[in-house]
Structures are given as structure tokens and as C-alpha cells.
Amino acid sequence: ERHPGRAYRGRFVEALPGASPFEAYLAEVLDRLARYEWESYGTARPLSVSNWPTLDPLYHPTESTREEEAALRRARGERILEEVVKEYNNDQVSLDMGKIQPTAGSPFSTFANYHAYPYYPDFINLDPTYGKAVGPFGPSNYFGYLQDLKRHHGDQPILIGETGVPSSRGLAHFQAQGFDHGGHSEEAQAAIDSRLVREVEAADLAGTLVFAFLDEWFKKNWLFMDLEYPPERDPLWHNLLDAEENYGLLAATAKGAFRLDGNPEEWEKVPFLLREEGRFLKAHADAEYLWLLYRGPLPLRLYLDTVPGGVPVAEGFGAEFSLEVGPDGGRLLVEKGYYPYEELSHGLPGTEFLHFRGFTKPGEGPFVPFVLEPNRRRTGRDGTDYPRKTYELGALRRGEDPLGARDPTADYALGPEGLLEVRLPWGMLLLTDPSRPTAWYAPEPIPIEGVNLLLEGGKPLRFAWTPWEAPAFSLRLKPLYFRLKALWRGP
Structure with a gap:
């Protein structure tokens, strides 16, 4: 001009x-x-x-x-x-x-x-x-x-x-x-x-x-960048939710990363969080996932607590997340007040959209699906409306990593005798920085000591991991x- x-x-x-x-x-x-x-x-x-x-x-x-x-x-x-x-x-x-x-x-x-x-x-x-x-x-x-x-x-x-x-x-x-x-x-x-x-x-x-x-x-992607905090520590961990971090011909995965296959051999040196008649639970952390190994009655029902507040599922235990996994599927639900989005509309049917609320803190429930909106509703120049597209991030899929490769869309695998192996990307638990454990909260994310776990019918368990100040990774050629x-x- x-x-x-x-x-x-x-x-x-x-x-x-x-x-x-x-x-x-x-x-x-x-x-x-x-x-x-x-x-x-x-x-x-x-x-x-x-x-x-x-x-x-x-x-x-x-x-x-x-x-x-x-x-x-x-x-x-x-x-x-x-x-x-x-x-x-x-x-x-x-x-x-x-x-x-x-x-x-x-x-x-x-x-x-x-x-x-x-x-x-x-x-x-x-x-x-x-x-x-x-x-x-x-x-x-x-x-x-x-x-x-x-x-x-x-x-x-x-x-x-x-x-x-x-x-x-x-x-x-x-x-x-x-x-x-x-x-x-x-x-x-x-x-x-x-x-x-x-x-x-x-x-x-x-x-x-x-x-x-x-x-x-x-790298950062518009849909997940606000959930990575503090941003300057983003290079220290690998966010499998962030598409921009995962284009490579050469994979950069967490050093010593497990293979999702339901095989307990990689877990031999990992201590038990819980070991009792009929069931056990182990947990492991790396730069990409919270890993869980469980044997016991299915489906697995587990509550996860990361920050103050949450659904009072047991005396003294407030949960931000509810995990249920079985042979035919799984689901991770989030406490409604902690969920960073709310559904609003422009006043007419079909005009709904997910509004990003910014930093949140949990209330007392209920648990709701963790839904995202990758494609917003659009209106063309001739007035044609193109509906939004959403998906449930917390819908868990059964699968395995191929030999020499990875299927990050697989969230859990079944092994022998009721063995269940689960991996959850840190972002699904609203951990904004696992390298120096930090969790989503209002008015800003807060440091945490670890994740508290509660199996249905059990007692609270604390899982903590060692922080890190340098990214530990391994390189591998992708298919x-x-x-x-x-x-x-x-x-």
C-alpha cells in the first residue's frame, strides 16, 4: 500500500x-x-x-x-x-x-x-x-x-x-x-x-x-503448544501428541525406550509399586511416556492424581484422571474442571466450538472425555458452512510396536495371563514438563513430586521419577x- x-x-x-x-x-x-x-x-x-x-x-x-x-x-x-x-x-x-x-x-x-x-x-x-x-x-x-x-x-x-x-x-x-x-x-x-x-x-x-x-x-504445534510449559524446556522431552515433533526419517526416541508388545522382559529391573495376591502394578517414566505394567483382573481401573483437588474417589484421594483398559478398548477421562476446554456456541445449532480456557484447576467432577477440535468450523465465501471435526484424545487403542519401528497410535498391548502394558504420552496427563515434573494448573502450572495412583479397591501409590536436564535419546531409521x-x- x-x-x-x-x-x-x-x-x-x-x-x-x-x-x-x-x-x-x-x-x-x-x-x-x-x-x-x-x-x-x-x-x-x-x-x-x-x-x-x-x-x-x-x-x-x-x-x-x-x-x-x-x-x-x-x-x-x-x-x-x-x-x-x-x-x-x-x-x-x-x-x-x-x-x-x-x-x-x-x-x-x-x-x-x-x-x-x-x-x-x-x-x-x-x-x-x-x-x-x-x-x-x-x-x-x-x-x-x-x-x-x-x-x-x-x-x-x-x-x-x-x-x-x-x-x-x-x-x-x-x-x-x-x-x-x-x-x-x-x-x-x-x-x-x-x-x-x-x-x-x-x-x-x-x-x-x-x-x-x-x-x-x-518444535511446536498450534493445538498442543499451550500445554508445553515452560516453553524453554520443551526440547528436553519428546511430546508424542505434538505432530510437529515427529516428521523425521530418523526417529529420535527416548533412550532405552521400551517396545510396546505386552512382554514383561524389559520390565525385570523395574520395582513393583504394588504386589499382592492376584495382581501387581509397575510404573516407569522416560522422556516420552508414563508406562504401566499390570497383571490382574481386567479391565484395569486406575485413578491418577497429579495436582491438588480432583474427584474424591477415596478418602484423601482426589483424582484428575480415570483410566479404564480392557481387551476390547480403553479410555482416559479427565475431571471436568481440569479439562482445558469448554463447549460454547454462536447461538444457532451447528455453531458449537471448543473454547480453550487457558490454565485450569480441578473441581470435584465428573470425569469427562478428553476431546480436541483439530478442524474448526469454517464458512466459505458463498456462505457454505463446513462443520468442525473433533476426536477423543483419551480413546485408547490396542496395538503393538513392530520390530524395529513404532506405532505411536497404539496405547496398550496384552500379554500372557492377563498381563497389560500401557503407555500414556505425558501430555494426555496434562504434564507440561516431565523433565522437571510440572503439571497444568491455575493460575499457572506447578511443580509436582510425581503421580499418585489408585487401583480400584486398593490403597494410594506414589510414583516418582528422577528429573533430567539434558535430553537422553536414541536414533533409529524409520520405515x-x-x-x-x-x-x-x-x-
Whole structure:
């Protein structure tokens, strides 16, 4: 707005007529780089800038701006409440590399470069045209979007500079064909990422870079970042709920991590918390999980207490969580006052949303499901409503880790003679920092000495672990590495 009509024509790179002031500025930056490389080294190489779908040059009718969305909702009688939403306006501003080109006779070339993932922004999943696209492996909104980019850029090469899905327990965004932002085993991650690479190839784009080389414990995701506190200690532990921490071809797992398989051998050196006729209980902590090993009548019913307050399930014992696990399923419930969300609405049916309440402290019940809302309700520019999508984080799944790999979507395994092995990511217990044990609380998280456990019909048990000040991890190649190696090796 402050630089209307700005243009740029350099020695090697120029901004075409119609370029925005920012595109003209980028053309100048690339031209300076090109001049330096040519004059210093006598070499030329393709030039680009990193872009992403939020800034693509396409028009997306399903993606209204914040102001457009509010106006459409008010017009039909909604009572607009302030939602704690960390993203809006994914189709308001564009950056078009097609308007930045080499000058006549320039030894340099330009290409478009998009960090394009299949699950976000929502217009990739909501645009009806993309929903009709069929790629080499079947229906694919992502393939439809890639085709749209190709049509716009024409002969200009397009590199997908980042893509992929993470192998995490937490799911931060749903995608139409299941290419979700998390919620995948390592085997599923390998299958999906290899398919994405093939779809980029089938769309006749220039190539793909798969994100990322290594699981990154320091990363943050919008759905879970507020539950990691203090934030500066986040790199000291591995949050399996945080999708952003789990993209790697190379897994960074807790050092000495157990394998979820229902086998008690790894537990031999772990002391008993409880050992009595007919049942026993062990607990173990690492940088990723609270582990439990139980033998006794099923289903297991266990209460967990981390902070003051909670449901008075026994004299002197207030529980924030209720765990029940059996052969056919399991569930972790949270005390209602401690649950960081509450359901509100904009006054009309179908307008419900989960409101993030910030720091909370437990009351006296009841226990409620731990539900998350990865995809908020959206309103397209034509007034079409796209419903929200939720899932129950505390719904536990039976499964096992494959040999040499991990299935983080598996929460418990059954062994012989009623043996039950359970692992709970720390975030599911609202521990904001297990390395220096800290738990969610109001007005801010508080240090704790450990977790108190109460088996149905038993006495309270205290489980504590040794804090740490450096991340202890082991590296391992995921199935994704071997799948991409075979794919890129060729026939």
C-alpha cells in the first residue's frame, strides 16, 4: 500500500508488469544474489523463494477472510463470540513467482517453490474441484491442488520444497483422504509420504523434498503448544501428541525406550509399586511416556492424581484422571474442571466450538472425555458452512510396536495371563514438563513430586521419577527412510 506501482528490472532478474511491490522487492533481492554469484564465481543456478499455499496466487472460494466469515455469520443471526483461533486469512495475500522472471539473455532461471502439505490450509480439503481429482492411487484433494498450481505456473518449474505427514499420537488436522497432520504409525507415514511423492511426480512438477530429516523435539504445534510449559524446556522431552515433533526419517526416541508388545522382559529391573495376591502394578517414566505394567483382573481401573483437588474417589484421594483398559478398548477421562476446554456456541445449532480456557484447576467432577477440535468450523465465501471435526484424545487403542519401528497410535498391548502394558504420552496427563515434573494448573502450572495412583479397591501409590536436564535419546531409521530409498532408487 505504501509502494504502489513499484517495478524492478535488473541485470539478470525482473518483476513483470502487474507484480506487487513485495514481488518487485524479491526480484531485486534475487537479482542482487545473481549478480554477486556471476561476478564472484562465474556461475548461474535456478533461483526461487520459499512459498506456501497460504500465499499461493490462486483464488479459493471456500476460504473466507476473518472479516468475511464474521459478516456472513452475523447476517444469518449468529451471536459472534471471540474464539481463541490462531489462524485466519489463508487466502488474502498472494506471492506469485510467475511474476519474477529472468531477463532476456540471462544465464539464470527461476522456479516456484511451495512448502505444500496435504492437510492444510483447509481449502485444499474443502474445494469441490480438488475433491473430484483422481491421482495415480485414487481420489486425492492434494493431487487436485497440485494440478491447479501446475495450470497457473504453466512452463515454470514447480518444486514442492516440503511435504509429508508425521508419525505422532496426536492429530492436529484432518485431511480428506486420511493424510492427516499426525495420528499415523511409522508404517503409515512411510506409505503416505511415498504416495505424496508419486502424486507430485504424476502432476508433472519438478520434484519433492520430504520433511524432515530428524524428529525435532523443540518444535511446536498450534493445538498442543499451550500445554508445553515452560516453553524453554520443551526440547528436553519428546511430546508424542505434538505432530510437529515427529516428521523425521530418523526417529529420535527416548533412550532405552521400551517396545510396546505386552512382554514383561524389559520390565525385570523395574520395582513393583504394588504386589499382592492376584495382581501387581509397575510404573516407569522416560522422556516420552508414563508406562504401566499390570497383571490382574481386567479391565484395569486406575485413578491418577497429579495436582491438588480432583474427584474424591477415596478418602484423601482426589483424582484428575480415570483410566479404564480392557481387551476390547480403553479410555482416559479427565475431571471436568481440569479439562482445558469448554463447549460454547454462536447461538444457532451447528455453531458449537471448543473454547480453550487457558490454565485450569480441578473441581470435584465428573470425569469427562478428553476431546480436541483439530478442524474448526469454517464458512466459505458463498456462505457454505463446513462443520468442525473433533476426536477423543483419551480413546485408547490396542496395538503393538513392530520390530524395529513404532506405532505411536497404539496405547496398550496384552500379554500372557492377563498381563497389560500401557503407555500414556505425558501430555494426555496434562504434564507440561516431565523433565522437571510440572503439571497444568491455575493460575499457572506447578511443580509436582510425581503421580499418585489408585487401583480400584486398593490403597494410594506414589510414583516418582528422577528429573533430567539434558535430553537422553536414541536414533533409529524409520520405515519412511527405506521406502523413499527404494522409491528414488528407481526400477
